[in-house]
Amino acid sequence: MYLAALDTSAARGSFAILREDASVVAAVNELETGRRSAGLFSAVMSCCEQAGFHPNDIRAWRVGMGPGSFTGIRAGAALVLGIAYGSGATVRGAPSASALLQAAALPAQTDRAFGLFDGRRGETLVSPCVRQDTGWALAEPPYAKKISELDPTATYVVLEQDPIVADVQASVGDSAIIVDHLAVQAFWGTDAQRLDGEDELVPLYVRPSVFVRPKTPRFQRASA
Template sequence: MNELKILALDTATEACSAALQVGESVYARWEEAPRDHTKKILPMVQALLDEAGITLSELDAIAFGRGPGSFTGVRIGVGVAQGLAFGAGVPLIGISTLAAMAQGAYRLDGAERVVSAIDARMGEIYLGRYLLQDGLMVLDGEEQVTGPEAVAQAETLSGLWFSTGTGFETYADLLSGLADELRPCPAARLPAAQDMLPLAKAAWLAGSAVAPEQATPVYLRDKVTWKKLPGRE
């Protein structure tokens, strides 16, 4: 059987990253570059392909960070992934940004129960709870966009949970009581394409890859509510 080859890329948050799995070998690039995603992502991809000694056309699939995250960042990631996939003739696999962060907490800290929270601006956070099953982070409930005060008023999670993401940095006081014991994992505060690879491999084996034109972003927030100036309601 040929080695499975999956490329992953993510630009949904302040981080810009790409990773490549060829069989059991993993190659990765990561950089925090809030305004330079369009400049950095394609050179990262090419560097990985060169390092592994393969071409785009040899890939089995391309995974991308489908969101939630920055509207612009998510669109960039989807667009770049679609362009590469069309050119290479390979399918796409969308991976949740929040799930990738939870998977990173497992890789870096051995976390088995993770709450991921991204600062969504405008007084809200993107939030998801994940449980480890067979080495993969699986969503517990639904991903949501919500005010941190609503999370703080919800039922407390029992036992030890790990927390990661910019949402916990921005609203630390409000979210500190979310679980009986909440242990920070700052190393996974932003998603990394490397942590999308095991999730993408599982999706590929499950037959969940889609044609490039069917790839869709996940914003969670359906519309942006602007605070209007007095007298302009």
């Protein structure tokens, strides 16, 4: 049986195919995400073809649920749910920060670190994580914080392609570890979302959604 992991919540997406023992068969770490994710399906198909099989051969998926780009998360989730609908594969969500921190290969004595994602407006989306025997897991729900207010004594991990990299480095200096991809195979070493009933994916929202009442259109009477 083959497994797969996909994350499209960050500035660059990652996809990996694994065996049941979690060893990686094939991977790609340069996926376009967000509004540029039109080629996502083709990239996943190409990776599968290079490994010698079809996406329908994948029996279980884990998908990064952020926090991060809402558009990116939706694109990745929609792709996987579409494939799973036809193949009958199971789908579970996982915190994207577990893949981000896994890619950093932090020293064994580091048992707590923070994954950072672009929060725009001078903010970052912070995922506090703790090291477990099976990998990194969320210690508490993610939250938004001004980059200038980050504690320089903590350990942070941020994706190289993320727009906030320069600001994070200016704020915390060497406390920021920069990685060039998300090690999505880590999703199979962390606790996936515990779900009851049908499979579903639950994005990790940091900011509450804001409802803006649509304006009532004004119609002008044609002049006689």
